[in-house]
Amino acid sequence: MACPTCSSDNPEVASYCHRCGTSLRAGDASRTASYAVQSAEGVTQFALISTVMPHTSRRSADNYRWAMILSGVLILGATALGLLPIAIAAAAFLVPLAYLVYIDDVNLWEEAPAAVVVGLFLATGALSVLVSLFFFDWVFDAQWASFAGGGRARGGIGSMSFPALLIFAVLLPVVAEVAKNLFAVLLASRPQFDDMIDGLTFGVAAGTAYAAFETVVVYSSVFTAQDFRTTSGIASWLVVVVNVMVIKSLIYGTATGIAVAAYSGKGEAYDGFTPAYFASFGLAVGANIAYWLGVRLMAYLPFGNALGLIWGFVILAALVVKIRMMLQTALLEAAVEAAAKGDDYDNKRSTYVEAYCPECENLMLANASFCIVCGTSVRSSSRQARSAMGMRAVPAGAPAVDFADPVDPVHPDAPADPAAPSTDGGDK
Ligand SMILES: [Zn+2]
Ligand SMILES: [Zn+2]
Numbered sequence: 117m118a119c120p121t122c123s124s125d126n127p128e129v130a131s132y133c134h135r136c137g138t139s140l141r142a143g144d145a146s147r148t149a150s151y152a153v154q155s156a157e158g159v160t161q162f163a164l165i166s167t168v169m170p171h172t173s174r175r176s177a178d179n180y181r182w183a184m185i186l187s188g189v190l191i192l193g194a195t196a197l198g199l200l201p202i203a204i205a206a207a208a209f210l211v212p213l214a215y216l217v218y219i220d221d222v223n224l225w226e227e228a229p230a231a232v233v234v235g236l237f238l239a240t241g242a243l244s245v246l247v248s249l250f251f252f253d254w255v256f257d258a259q260w261a262s263f264a265g266g267g268r269a270r271g272g273i274g275s276m277s278f279p280a281l282l283i284f285a286v287l288l289p290v291v292a293e294v295a296k297n298l299f300a301v302l303l304a305s306r307p308q309f310d311d312m313i314d315g316l317t318f319g320v321a322a323g324t325a326y327a328a329f330e331t332v333v334v335y336s337s338v339f340t341a342q343d344f345r346t347t348s349g350i351a352s353w354l355v356v357v358v359n360v361m362v363i364k365s366l367i368y369g370t371a372t373g374i375a376v377a378a379y380s381g382k383g384e385a386y387d388g389f390t391p392a393y394f395a396s397f398g399l400a401v402g403a404n405i406a407y408w409l410g411v412r413l414m415a416y417l418p419f420g421n422a423l424g425l426i427w428g429f430v431i432l433a434a435l436v437v438k439i440r441m442m443l444q445t446a447l448l449e450a451a452v453e454a455a456a457k458g459d460d461y462d463n464k465r466s467t468y469v470e471a472y473c474p475e476c477e478n479l480m481l482a483n484a485s486f487c488i489v490c491g492t493s494v495r496s497s498s499r500q501a502r503s504a505m506g507m508r509a510v511p512a513g514a515p516a517v518d519f520a521d522p523v524d525p526v527h528p529d530a531p532a533d534p535a536a537p538s539t540d541g542g543d544k
Pocket of ligand 1: 119120121122123124133134136137138455
């Protein structure tokens with residue numbers, strides 16, 4: 117059966133075109149029910165893990181989900197006990213550290229050591245400390261004092277300082293977004309990280325790192341307080357901890373992820389500072405401003421902290437859906453373009469010998485960019501997922517052989533023999 121989009125020949129049983137990912141089932145041309153990264157999910161579904169960690173498979177995503185939930189419960193427990201220094205520090209770094217583990221775990225870039233991402237994390241963190249100290253301590257400390265402690269205790273919205281609102285809810289998000297983008301964009305412009313998923317990953321790593329270090333600066337008084345244990349205002353501290361642990365961290369991460377993904381662009385080679393990048397950068401800034409304006413103004417309402425939390429969740433959900441629509445379009449459009457170049461075109465992102473789909477374990481066709489059964493893009497599969505499949509073929513007790521190596525769908529240029537010395541580039 118010929119694909120209606122790219123005219124590639126597909127087996128009669130195919131549900132998705134192996135070259136361009138078009139759904140071959142009748143009446144499903146737009147593929148909105150099947151996300152190219154995780155085909156069992158819809159495109160507009162609010163699924164956090166598969167969005168910010170696109171290289172996880174359904175199984176490994178479950179491990180991350182449970183590890184995060186367990187850590188989150190422990191951190192809330194520490195908050196309830198009033199152990200604020202521990203709770204705030206752990207809440208600030210939970211998401212960025214989990215993200216570093218994920219990047220190391222899926223072994224995203226074999227040729228690049230995890231040190232690259234740790235460097236991005238620390239460099240962005242250092243910038244975050246500088247920007248945060250500048251705003252909260254060095255220059256605008258008097259204006260900040262008019263916010264700290266919540267607005268309601270200070271006699272209603274009339275007491276709010278409008279200049280302070282502009283400084284912390286508009287000016288700071290603009291400056292912060294530049295700082296979050298700086299090193300991530302630098303990495304995304306390297307030729308070995310030109311994929312949109314790479315750009316997204318760098319953006320999320322930089323954004324969450326920035327959030328963590330900013331949280332530490334903003335709540336530094338917690339760490340220098342005389343009493344290690346706090347007994348008053350535990351309920352509002354619980355809301356604060358949930359906010360910095362989940363909402364703020366992920367809003368910063370996903371917003372910057374969108375901007376840096378737009379810098380990478382679809383297909384091979386990065387797009388750079390195009391109008392699409394500046395539009396996405398503006399979206400990232402806008403999401404941060406909307407978040408902080410809402411949080412600051414709602415602090416003057418009854419249950420303001422909790423309302424701010426809900427407001428942040430709404431913005432986060434919108435950012436997550438935006439990323440998924442962006443990746444869906446990019447993966448499908450890039451595949452159509454690659455397929456249009458014909459069979460001779462050496463697409464380094466597709467399989468070159470038979471491999472098994474990491475999601476549904478069916479055999480993939482040669483030169484495939486998508487699984488014909490479930491429609492998952494091979495660009496979203498991880499070495500982790502592939503070696504997990506290889507491991508199951510090894511009898512218990514047998515030496516661990518990485519079956520993923522001879523059939524590496526993402527890097528077919530890699531040497532077929534795991535023992536062979538690695539060649540750089542491996543251009544044929
Ligand atoms: Zn096609
Ligand atoms: Zn599949």
